[in-house]
Every structure is written in structure tokens, then in C-alpha cells.
Amino acid sequence: MSVELVIFDIGNVLIEWNPERYYDAAIGRDRREAMFAEVDLHGMNDQVDRGADFRATIYETAERYPEWRNEIRMWHDNWIELAQPAIDHSVRLLRALRAKGFPVQALTNFGIGSFEVGEAHYPFLKEFDKRHISGHMQVIKPEPRIYEMVEESCGFAPETILFVDDRVDNIAVAEARGWQGHLFEHPRGWADRLVAEGLLSVEEAE
Incomplete structure (x- = not known):
């Protein structure tokens, strides 16, 4: 898919x-x-x-x-x-996807107040099409309900979603719901996955 x-x-x-x-x-x-x-x-x-x-x-x-x-x-x-520093290559990948007009959202375990601090320090956190913040949702990964809530609001079928997270348990629950997952270990691997999916060119993924 x-x-x-x-x-x-x-x-x-x-x-x-x-x-x-x-x-x-x-x-x-x-x-x-x-x-x-x-x-x-x-x-x-x-x-x-x-x-x-x-x-x-x-x-x-x-x-x-x-x-x-x-x-x-x-x-x-x-x-x-x-919560520092920013992972610059990952930020570039986010912006490369956005520059192509590709839909990009966030799903994160983050408090309401702590996200406000993070957003003020890292302006790229404002650049998503939609942000699913656990503090506002009052449920956290890897509880299945948070993925269900994303499905209800994101506007895309589960099998068309590619989700990147650094925790195996978070990815496992997403994949059990039909999402495509990528376990983040380093930005180079994530860049390679985006190229393999045809979402970015090799040059765009640098």
C-alpha cells in the first residue's frame, strides 16, 4: 500500500x-x-x-x-x-516532505505545558499539518486508544500511514492497527526509508 x-x-x-x-x-x-x-x-x-x-x-x-x-x-x-538538541537531519526531512506538499502530522507523548516550552524553542514544531499531542488527548502511546483517536481525526486510512517512532512498543501497536512503521535509530535510516517509499529523492533526503 x-x-x-x-x-x-x-x-x-x-x-x-x-x-x-x-x-x-x-x-x-x-x-x-x-x-x-x-x-x-x-x-x-x-x-x-x-x-x-x-x-x-x-x-x-x-x-x-x-x-x-x-x-x-x-x-x-x-x-x-x-530536551535538546534538535536532530537536524530529521528536521530537514520533515521540511523536505512539507516542501513537496506531502501531508505530515505529529503523534507524540508530550505534556501541554512542556509542549508550549518546546514549541517556543523549536519553531519547526509548528510546521506540521496536524499535531496529536498526548497531553491534550489525555492518553499516551503505546495505548491503542491514542492510535484510534489519530485515525478518527487524521483523514487517512491506517494502511496508508507511515509512522516513525524510536520505541519498538509504540511501533508494534501502530502496526497491529495496520499502520506502516519505521523504528527510528538514526536519521540516515529514516532518510533511506523515505527514499525507498518514493517520497523523497536521494538529494532531497540529504
């Missing part, structure tokens, strides 16, 4: 997302490992991605762990430093 719509994940596809790397630099690896072992920071972030208030969720978590209060608050206060 030919591809009629490309859907991008954002974290680790268009923007690097590596909180551990940030904290290793900020507080040292040993303290970071101790904090992450004690505090479910990724679970906290999942709450934000489901639509919970960005600042309140993180600050409330910080108050439950006073010994880590300042460090946990960094997740909010220094958030853009956890």
Missing part, C-alpha cells in the same frame, strides 16, 4: 530527549542514579504527558521527596535542557 501520510514522533526523532544525560552533567552520575532509583521521574513525566499540569505535577513530586526537591524541580525549571 502506498504511503499517503507521514506521522512523526518527536522525542528522539526530531529532538533528543535524555533526562539522564542532563542530570549526569548537573549533579553527577552517582547522585542521578540514586535519585532515579528512589523517585519514579519517568512515571511523573507520564502524568504530565497525560495532561496533568506541568509545573504542579513536578513541584508536588518534589515536595514528596524533600531530599531531592531542588533536583526534581529542575525537570520543570530547566526542561529545555533535558
